[in-house]
Amino acid sequence: MDQYRVLEIKESVFESNDREAEKLRAELKREKTFLLNLMSSPGSGKTTTLMATIAALKDELRIGVMEADIDSDVDAATISTSGAKVIQLHTGGMCHLDAGMTRQGLEGLGTENVDLAILENIGNLVCPAEFDTGAVKNAMILSVPEGDDKPLKYPLMFSICDVLLVNKIDVAPYFNFDLDLCIERVHKLNPDMKVFPISALKREGLEPWTDWLREQVKAWQA
């Protein structure tokens, strides 16, 4: 029994993505729906983090998730077991989502009665950083096995996000990952970045992150 549908989204035709993003954000403000844009490399644990986040917040917030992928619907199938509303978006090869594509996703999801909408963006540290999706806040995940040098190599992504989740912190002993050095590199690019070390799989360290997210949603709706 599918608990989700798959939407093929189309390339946007708008002249100015920034203008479209501002317009979308203004509409979301009126509807009291908070949109979070979640970005990372492939395999850093976005879906597992969402599962843990939904479990922590679902009794307080009405949550809807847009799973964007080039192909497959494994992530929507996973999220559909969480109790959250979910839609799978297929980008037809596109490496990122812009505001027009995000709008198509939100319309497919349906935002009436959604307090917190989450866009799980395409797994990519480069292109998604260049497009304002209309989200209220941008979050990213860096997983320990990827290495602490990633802020040096993908500076734009680390610059435009409001929050960084350092995931798979439980396997840090098996990898050469220096959390303090990583945070130092992040704050050189983006002094205001919130950093939360977590293990989404083991559901450890999540409270500071979910507290922050709950607070953001409440402030947006106030």
Place this chain on the structure above:
Amino acid sequence: MDQYRVLEIKESVFESNDREAEKLRAELKREKTFLLNLMSSPGSGKTTTLMATIAALKDELRIGVMEADIDSDVDAATISTSGAKVIQLHTGGMCHLDAGMTRQGLEGLGTENVDLAILENIGNLVCPAEFDTGAVKNAMILSVPEGDDKPLKYPLMFSICDVLLVNKIDVAPYFNFDLDLCIERVHKLNPDMKVFPISALKREGLEPWTDWLREQVKAWQA
């Protein structure tokens, strides 16, 4: 003392990338230089794999490496300690390299007296798959922590590569990674794909890969 230089490469102006790529390949054939295009997600271990590969082959082949990144030169600094010739390429934000950009890199590196040139492409499973760089063979790395579902989500990348290195196989016990299932998914997309499980960091399982690579270079030069 820097053992490498940093080259800012420019966007290509050619009408047909496929034609440019064929032209570049023909030139490399005449020069008896084999070009390998190495792709993966950020943090899957491209540079560590190159260090291990260079160590295994440097006494038999003259090797040159192009490290492509949006920013930083940490990878070129690492490779410069291997004894191989190396140049750092900065793409100015571009998420992939095409044949024209690769040509700029090869000119900067200097291919006279290079048997094996390796392009370490931008860390990205999406965009680099869409552009023929002029390489003779395409290789990719998938690391165990990224998960065995990646062929489902990034099918183009797995379709266009000749060889897949499954890296960080030593940490498989700590992750939920099914190698057989992964290979089954890969071969459904690309029945001819060579798959080599390795641990680049521990330098384990590398011989089948370096044997394959040596054979490819020799065949190209014959």
